[in-house]
Every structure is written in C-alpha cells, then in structure tokens.
Amino acid sequence: MSVEYFRKKQLNLQNEISLDFIRTGYWNEITSNERLIGLIGHRGAGKTTLLLQYLKSEYEIMESLYISADDIIMSETTIYKIADEFYSLNGKILIIDEIHKYKNWAQELKNIYDSFPKLKIRFSGSSMLNILHEQYDLSRRAYIVKMNELSFREYLKFKYKIDLDSFNLDEILSDSIKISSDLISKYSYIFPEFAEYLKIGGYPYFVESPKHFTSKLFNSIQKIIYEDIPSLNKIEYSHLSFFQKIIYRVVASKVPYKVNVSKISREIGISQPTLYTYLEILGKSGIFSPLRKYSQNISKKPDKLYFRNTNILNAFSNEFGFEIDTGTYRETFFVNCFEENIFYSDIGDFKVDDKFFEIGGKNKTFKQLGNSENSYLVIDTDITVNPRKIPLWLFGFLKQ
Secondary structure: OHHHHHHHHHHHHHHHOOOOOOOHHHHHHHOOOOOEEEEEEOOOOOHHHHHHHHHHHHOOHHHEEEEEOOOHHHHOOOHHHHHHHHHHOOOOEEEEEOHHHOOOHHHHHHHHHHHOOOOEEEEEEOHHHHHHHHOOOHHHOOEEEEEOOOOHHHHHHHHHOOOOOOEOHHHHHHHHHHHHHHHHHHOOOHHHHHHHHHHHOOOHHHHOOHHHHHHHHHHHHHHHHHHHHHHHOOOOHHHHHHHHHHHHHHHHOOOOEEOOHHHHHHHHOOOHHHHHHHHHHHHHOOOEEEEOEOOOOOOOOOOEEEEOOHHHHHHHHHHHOOOOOHHHHHHHHHHOOOOOOEEEOOOOOEEEOOEEEEEEOOOOOOHHHOOOOOEEEEEOOOOOOOOOEEEHHHHHHEOO
C-alpha cells in the first residue's frame, strides 16, 4: 500500500517537472553506477527537481519510487518497510527526499543498502548531512554530492536557455580579455544581469516570482535555523535565538565580519567553545562561508565571516533594514566562487593557491597589491583591456 501511495504522488510530481534545464555537472554525478548517492545542499538549490528529472528521464514508473521522508504517512511506516515492499516488486531505483526529516535515517539507510543488493538508492537532505560520515559506517557505502546554488553561468542558461562554456581558473586568468569580450559582444545583457543575479539569481525559484524571492529566501533560512539545525544537532530550542543574534551582528557590520570570539560570546551570552560550535553549524548549514587568514600556521578557526551567497546577504540586510556596502557584495560573490583553497590575505584581499586578488570597482588600482607576482585586480565592470584586470562576473563561469 505504501508503494502505491507514493507512486501516485510521484506521477503527479514528474508530470510537473521539465527537462529543459538540467544541471549537467550534478546530473553526471547522480546518474553514475554508484549504488548509494546522497545529494546534499541548501534549501531551494534544486535537489528535488534534479532527482525527479533523473527518474523521469531514465526510468519507467514501475521501476522507480520517489518518497519524501517528511510525508505524513511516515508516521505509520518506515523507510525500510517501503524499500522492502518496493524491492519485492522488482524495483530498481529508490529516491528518498528530505531524509534528514526522518529520525532514524542513518541506521535504516545502512540496512536498506545491505539488505537489497540490486537496489539503487538516491537520497537528498540538508547540507549538514555530512555528519553521516560519522554514523553507522555509511562513509564507505555512500557517495556524497554537494549541490551548490546556481552559478552566474547557470543562472543565464536557466533564464535565457543558452549554453555557455565554463572555464578553469588558469583559463580565466590567462585569457580573460578574449573570453569576456566574446561573451559580452554576443550576449549584451550579461553584465546588466550580473547585478540582478547578485540579488535574486542563486536559486531556481527566482523565476516563479522575482518580487517575492527575497522574502521566500528569508523564510527558507528561518526553516534552516528553527527546523534543520535542531533536527540534526543536540541544541535546545531556546538556544536557537543565538543563531539569529550572530547573523544580526554579521549583517550590522555592513562589511565582511571580522570574528572576535571573546567579544561576540560576551555580547550574546554564550561560552567561547559554544560560539565556535554554532559558527561551525552555520557554516555547514549553508548560511555562512567562514574564511581563514593565510599564514604559515593556518588556524582552523574562522577569521572572517561571509554569507554563503549574495542572495542570503541581501535577504538579511532587507529584513534587518541595513544598507550593505557594494564592496561586501563583490567580496561575498568572489569568496563563494571557490569551494576551498581561498584565504583572506595581507596582500590584496584574497589568496587562492599561489595567486593574490584585490576586489573593487572599475577605478581600482594595483596599489594594495604592490609588486606581488601572480596578482590580479578583480573589477566590477563588463570588460577590461589589461590582462591583470579580470571582470568580476567572469568568475561566475568557473568550473565547479
């Protein structure tokens, strides 16, 4: 009965899903031959859509089953029982969405994997689900794919139905003049669209109602704080207000926030170890991108806090009534174009691998970079004619 119940829902959902825009990088990951793959990421990033596209494109309806772990019927059954029934019907692929909403997900996922050897399993959940590597020995069974928000290139592809190439960092740095001028000459709307992307372009649902995007995103983040965080961490509900207080301080600073642990812990009334834990959770939840300073002995503790993307920065600044400095938008975008190996630096603003970057407007000079080799200005402009000046928007075309 459970399989029949969910299959009816699956049919309705698949009928509403379009295959016009597919995030090909993640598609290639989840369609691999791995038996157990987890798709984790921020609310609204498009995890559910991608999983339903996978089923619609690759499987007949009787071979596949999509279930949502927070469905009301889950109070009467278990994920394992559903998998058992589906497998007995020669099911091939089981998708479990929002798995972090299910209390005993890790144990049952392990049991399903071990009990039904011909069954492929895909699951989605909060970006904090990397804790699964610490539970029930799932680390050697599950392959984890982290889904990010839309890059600027994906935003343009989604909105205008155009195919655009991505580039690695070396290609951008060595050939930025040609790449940017070619793109701008062919698609004149690219640079004007960049400002729009910074405000509302990071999540696919921007297309549904641009006017209400910011409030929807703010509400989504509130659910992360008040639903996802307590469901995946041992935190008392009364302590969740501390997360809001931390976020408020980051927004109120108006510039990239320098972490002063003793000051913050004193002001909001929690211990320093607890504050470090909460900052780590806010990073894993996809709200913040903590950044460390580059030195010979790089600390594991964050030195600066950026929001995960400029859309989140914009949502909180609107909610709290703050005007955010343009430079903060630029730096936030740049930081989040890189998953790792980025540090803030005394030379320029940032260090990525062995290269230094200073971020600014079109009149920015090389003064702060000095005579440093491998240093570049990243300029908020459409095109440049200096090979060491790179248009900021072009980093939205980085290969992920």
